[in-house]
Amino acid sequence: MAQRIAIHLTVNDQPVEGTVPARKLLSDFLREDVGLTGVRVACEHGICGACTIMVDGKTARACLTLAVQADGRAIRTVEGLAQDGRLHPIQQAFWDHHGLQCGYCTPGMLMAALELLERNPEPTEMDVREAIAGNLCRCTGYVHIVTSILAAARALRQEASR
Numbered sequence: 677m678a679q680r681i682a683i684h685l686t687v688n689d690q691p692v693e694g695t696v697p698a699r700k701l702l703s704d705f706l707r708e709d710v711g712l713t714g715v716r717v718a719c720e721h722g723i724c725g726a727c728t729i730m731v732d733g734k735t736a737r738a739c740l741t742l743a744v745q746a747d748g749r750a751i752r753t754v755e756g757l758a759q760d761g762r763l764h765p766i767q768q769a770f771w772d773h774h775g776l777q778c779g780y781c782t783p784g785m786l787m788a789a790l791e792l793l794e795r796n797p798e799p800t801e802m803d804v805r806e807a808i809a810g811n812l813c814r815c816t817g818y819v820h821i822v823t824s825i826l827a828a829a830r831a832l833r834q835e836a837s838r
Contacts, residue, residue: 683747687712688756696743703727703738705746706753714754714783725811728784729753735791754783757790765831766790766824775824777815784811789825797833801826 678697685692687710694709706715706729716726720739727738730752757764766789769775776782785808792799792807799807804825805818813821 681744681747683744685746685748686750688752694743698742698744700743701739702729702741702743702746702751705743706738706751712753712755716780716783718780723812724781725784725788725808726781728787728811730787730791733791733794735787752787752790754786757786764790765835766793766828769824769828769831770821773824773827774820775816776821781811781813781815785813785821789828792825793829793832797829797836799826799829 678699680695681698682695683693683705687706692710694705696705696709703715703717706712707717715729715738717739718724718726722737722740725737728735729738730736731741731746731749733750733752757767763771764786766786770782770786775785788808788811789804792804796803801822804822808818808821808825
């Protein structure tokens with residue numbers, strides 16, 4: 677029988693505990709054990725970015741991270757963006773500017789955008805394109821995604837100035 681390991685982490689500001697096989701992926705733990713299906717699983721090789729989450733404030737590929745590696749860490753998923761029933765400005769911008777089509781890549785795109793905008797509140801178009809370069813989208817051609825992220829940057833700056 678596979679060894680099981682107890683883990684304790686914070687997911688979207690909530691304490692989470694679990695006992696997992698040593699080789700269980702964080703993406704599988706978040707989806708299956710925690711119920712956060714916004715963490716997408718597509719390529720399972722870290723190439724597509726659909727599983728992008730934040731670990732201690734930096735983006736990471738949940739499909740390349742073992743659940744045991746998240747022990748003691750702070751995890752943020754797309755489900756942790758909206759607050760009090762209100763979309764996060766990045767989510768609102770994607771809605772307002774048609775930054776999604778099928779939606780499969782959207783959670784990873786949102787998390788990549790969040791990391792960018794937290795470190796660079798005034799990104800250029802090239803900054804945005806570089807930040808999302810590791811996230812693949814088959815539907816949009818990226819134009820509306822870039823527009824959405826730039827709009828989110830403006831909204832976040834306006835919100836910060838209030």
